[in-house]
Amino acid sequence: MVCLMAPRFDPASVTPLFEQAADYVAGQIEVGELAPGQKLPAERDLADEWGIAYQTVRRAMRELRERGLVVSRVGKGTFVASGSQPT
């Protein structure tokens, strides 16, 4: 099971929460903590675990999708994209 421990995002930071969240996941992928094909927790679960709003997680995931780092499918989940490895 993928964990993605609570990374304590900072609401007071100049970088917005959705950016912090996206960068955090991107980092986990780069480091290899999240492997291609691996399923992420549900967005609403992440919202709960991270203590931020669902729509903020949505936006973070949108960022990651646009960067090609993850792929989402309705009814299935969000997965680390194939070819998102640190070479």
Next chain:
Amino acid sequence: MVCLMAPRFDPASVTPLFEQAADYVAGQIEVGELAPGQKLPAERDLADEWGIAYQTVRRAMRELRERGLVVSRVGKGTFVASGSQPT
């Protein structure tokens, strides 16, 4: 067959729809209109009858489950919990 007439929930109210729905069912149980062991209509049917979204009914049912008023089983349905009577 259990009916649970359309109670005309108010989308403009400060109390959210899922809360209104949960309170409505809870009231029916308290009054004895719904007896322990009795099967509720399917969640999607309730959504239709009440004119609200399935996921909103889901959340109302979640509330009721957390209050111990109903029990749900996959493939079977949702039932009024034993010990949910008005004493």
Next chain:
DNA sequence: GGCGATTTGTACGTATGTATT
């Protein structure tokens, strides 16, 4: 055992309203 219908459960996608900064 298989198949279809029923029903709850899970999950992403989208829209809107409100509050705060």
Next chain:
DNA sequence: CAATACATACGTACAAATCGC
């Protein structure tokens, strides 16, 4: 005013369990 964030609600797709045939 605009961007961010939160909460609610609706829509849709996919999944698993149960039951009757």
